[in-house]
Amino acid sequence: MAKTEPYILNMGPQHPSTHGVLQVQLELDGERILGAKPVMGYLHRGIEKLMESRTYTQCVPYTDRLDYVSSMNNNLGFCETVEELAGIEVPERAEYIRVIVAELNRIASHLIFIGTLMIDLGAATGMIYAFRDREKILDLFNIICGARMTFHYIRIGGVCADAQPEFIAETEKFLEYVPKMLEEYDHLMTGNEIFYHRLKGTSPLTREDVLRYSMSGPNVRASGVDYDIRKIDSYSIYDRFDFNVPLGTNGDNWDRYQVRFHEIIESAKIIRQAIDNLPDGEIMAKVPKVLRPPKGDVYHRVENTRGELGFYIVSDGSTKPYRVHIRRPSFVNLQALDTMCRGMLLADSVAAFSTIDPLMGEVDC
Amino acid sequence: MHNGILYSIALWLRELMMPLIGNETIIDLIMTVIGIAVLFSIILTSALVFTYGERKICAFIQVRIGPNRVGGRFGLLQSVADMLKLMSKEDVIPNGVDYWVWALSPMLIFVPSALLYTVFPFDDGAIFADLNIGIFFAIAVSSQAVLPFLMGGYASNSKYGMVGGMRTVAQMLAYEVPMVFALMGIIMITGSLKMSAIVEAQGNVWFIFLQPLAFLIFLVTALVESNRPPFNIVEGESEIIAGPFTEYTGMRWALFFLAEFANLLSISIMTTTLFLGGWHGPAFLPGMVWFWIKVLIMVLVFQWIGWTFPRFRIDQMLSFGWKVLLPVALVNVLLTGIGVYIYNWL
Numbered sequence: 123m124a125k126t127e128p129y130i131l132n133m134g135p136q137h138p139s140t141h142g143v144l145q146v147q148l149e150l151d152g153e154r155i156l157g158a159k160p161v162m163g164y165l166h167r168g169i170e171k172l173m174e175s176r177t178y179t180q181c182v183p184y185t186d187r188l189d190y191v192s193s194m195n196n197n198l199g200f201c202e203t204v205e206e207l208a209g210i211e212v213p214e215r216a217e218y219i220r221v222i223v224a225e226l227n228r229i230a231s232h233l234i235f236i237g238t239l240m241i242d243l244g245a246a247t248g249m250i251y252a253f254r255d256r257e258k259i260l261d262l263f264n265i266i267c268g269a270r271m272t273f274h275y276i277r278i279g280g281v282c283a284d285a286q287p288e289f290i291a292e293t294e295k296f297l298e299y300v301p302k303m304l305e306e307y308d309h310l311m312t313g314n315e316i317f318y319h320r321l322k323g324t325s326p327l328t329r330e331d332v333l334r335y336s337m338s339g340p341n342v343r344a345s346g347v348d349y350d351i352r353k354i355d356s357y358s359i360y361d362r363f364d365f366n367v368p369l370g371t372n373g374d375n376w377d378r379y380q381v382r383f384h385e386i387i388e389s390a391k392i393i394r395q396a397i398d399n400l401p402d403g404e405i406m407a408k409v410p411k412v413l414r415p416p417k418g419d420v421y422h423r424v425e426n427t428r429g430e431l432g433f434y435i436v437s438d439g440s441t442k443p444y445r446v447h448i449r450r451p452s453f454v455n456l457q458a459l460d461t462m463c464r465g466m467l468l469a470d471s472v473a474a475f476s477t478i479d480p481l482m483g484e485v486d487c
Numbered sequence: 488m489h490n491g492i493l494y495s496i497a498l499w500l501r502e503l504m505m506p507l508i509g510n511e512t513i514i515d516l517i518m519t520v521i522g523i524a525v526l527f528s529i530i531l532t533s534a535l536v537f538t539y540g541e542r543k544i545c546a547f548i549q550v551r552i553g554p555n556r557v558g559g560r561f562g563l564l565q566s567v568a569d570m571l572k573l574m575s576k577e578d579v580i581p582n583g584v585d586y587w588v589w590a591l592s593p594m595l596i597f598v599p600s601a602l603l604y605t606v607f608p609f610d611d612g613a614i615f616a617d618l619n620i621g622i623f624f625a626i627a628v629s630s631q632a633v634l635p636f637l638m639g640g641y642a643s644n645s646k647y648g649m650v651g652g653m654r655t656v657a658q659m660l661a662y663e664v665p666m667v668f669a670l671m672g673i674i675m676i677t678g679s680l681k682m683s684a685i686v687e688a689q690g691n692v693w694f695i696f697l698q699p700l701a702f703l704i705f706l707v708t709a710l711v712e713s714n715r716p717p718f719n720i721v722e723g724e725s726e727i728i729a730g731p732f733t734e735y736t737g738m739r740w741a742l743f744f745l746a747e748f749a750n751l752l753s754i755s756i757m758t759t760t761l762f763l764g765g766w767h768g769p770a771f772l773p774g775m776v777w778f779w780i781k782v783l784i785m786v787l788v789f790q791w792i793g794w795t796f797p798r799f800r801i802d803q804m805l806s807f808g809w810k811v812l813l814p815v816a817l818v819n820v821l822l823t824g825i826g827v828y829i830y831n832w833l
Binding site for chain 1: 545548549550551646647650653716717719720723724725726727728794795796797798799800801802803
């Protein structure tokens with residue numbers, strides 16, 4: 123009788139598929155996973171603490187570095203929180219532009235998700251296709267704010283530059299391209315038998331699981347929980363748009379992929395409506411040069427690409443926040459990794475990790 | 488009498504040497520040495536050419552340009568640059584490796600793929616050793632490729648390597664069996680294990696048309712055999728870094744890399760020989776040219792498959808081998824048997 127014993131495999135922090143620097147301690151019995159322990163903190167920069175010694179306006183660029191593939195949403199979250207704290211009214215046009223860029227960024231982020239998922243499943247071609255299309259969105263951002271990542275475009279009180287006609291025209295061109303792009307993905311990925319069988323039924327999370335872990339974003343929606351901050355606690359002007367929230371049923375990797383895939387369609391729908399109704403006017407509210415929000419605290423949440431991104435800011439009436447806490451969706455979602463990996467095979471751990479879609483910049487903050 | 492180009496060249500060389508040396512045995516020896524030298528240069532340079540080819544083909548599939556800096560607009564010297572870089576790398580020997588096993592692995596990996604070439608008929612009459620168990624020899628030798636992988640994985644004192652090594656063995660067991668049964672059909676039709684006889688039998692109709700099922704099974708198993716995607720779970724770079732190669736650097740790693748391309752070439756040659764009629768083809772081109780055209784088409788097909796599909800998971804792959812390919816291969820044997828019986832009876 124051969125004697126076997128479980129062993130620990132350290133995946134990361136230097137590993138091709140940990141999307142940055144995460145260490146996962148896998149307890150393995152052969153190829154079967156007995157447990158997975160994510161060890162984080164390799165990218166910790168102390169952003170929350172750094173913000174305490176910066177003025178409110180200086181804090182905004184730090185939010186770019188949280189979830190660096192969906193920075194617009196982070197900018198939006200922080201700026202709205204400060205606006206709520208200081209009672210600043212944002213002009214109509216700025217609100218629309220904010221929604222356009224935030225949703226464009228959501229598409230870009232989901233494209234990264236598709237790309238990384240493909241490469242984690244061993245299909246480099248899928249990744250290149252997704253990144254090619256993301257490039258188009260980055261070009262749009264380049265037009266509107268001159269940056270392709272870490273935009274610092276949404277500022278407290280509005281946005282820093284107006285949406286030029288060129289940007290609108292190019293965005294419309296992109297929106298026409300979206301259905302074509304998704305059809306191509308259907309041919310290359312969704313319709314692929316191996317891809318389907320790699321994802322279907324693996325790493326399921328039940329409704330109870332996701333609620334227990336207080337997960338958010340596409341990960342809970344894949345398990346059938348209708349929880350989208352844009353709908354249930356509408357911020358900015360999201361209540362004016364007509365869009366659906368795609369839901370899954372089984373909460374497996376396949377559903378998580380499908381939910382994000384359909385969210386791209388919904389985001390395109392929102393952008394379409396926002397462009398059609400884009401009003402003229404100011405893009406920046408009258409914000410005092412030195413911003414001193416009144417004493418008090420505010421918790422404000424937005425639907426980031428990865429889930430509920432919340433900012434809790436305490437003001438002591440000075441120019442700098444007294445305390446900032448950031449509820450980072452990736453950090454919370456990542457807890458589920460153990461539940462997802464248990465009983466699966468080594469190759470599934472990579473797929474599970476990929477479909478949670480955590481971003482290390484946000485996990486470690 | 489044979490009429491291939493290689494055969495004529497060999498005859499001409501023999502006649503040239505005859506008055507100078509005058510001893511049949513010594514000439515035989517010299518001819519063998521020349522043959523081996525030519526063969527090895529083909530195997531080794533093919534890897535260089537294929538690296539470039541693979542990069543360009545994969546770039547084409549992935550809507551990219553591919554190498555375009557080193558050596559002119561088309562990056563023709565890219566693989567030379569790659570090789571130079573790999574040769575100049577530091578030779579890192581990790582702690583705790585089982586040195587001899589570890590160091591032998593990248594060298595031994597060439598043995599099975601090089602041995603395979605002894606039984607391939609490149610042209611009419613151009614075959615190193617026309618063994619009467621040719622196809623059996625080819626299968627037996629190619630399955631030895633598993634040993635260097637296991638050695639490398641086991642000896643490199645790395646869990647990733649170990650997992651990769653275990654995977655090699657599992658997949659070899661699961662895919663060698665259907666492969667043998669798939670080739671059984673060909674042997675039944677030909678009535679011989681000789682490679683030359685198998686090619687000879689395809690003079691009128693290629694075996695891909697007589698044995699389409701066997702061809703498909705062989706295609707899949709050949710992909711597994713050579714660790715090409717979507718069956719490259721041994722390397723599975725997103726899970727186990729590079730499997731058995733994880734702890735190798737520089738030239739040692741380059742040897743694995745070269746062996747991968749030598750394997751790609753050898754499975755393409757094998758497919759061509761067994762299913763695509765070897766050197767047979769319309770008479771306006773010499774047999775040798777037809778042979779290499781078919782081989783390159785097969786290389787292209789393997790690359791195309793490899794760059795399109797995601798990787799299998801180990802359990803899916805094993806159950807596919809045992810539960811799908813093996814029964815289908817057995818059915819194929821049965822069908823071929825009935826076919827051959829009816830053919831003989833007619």
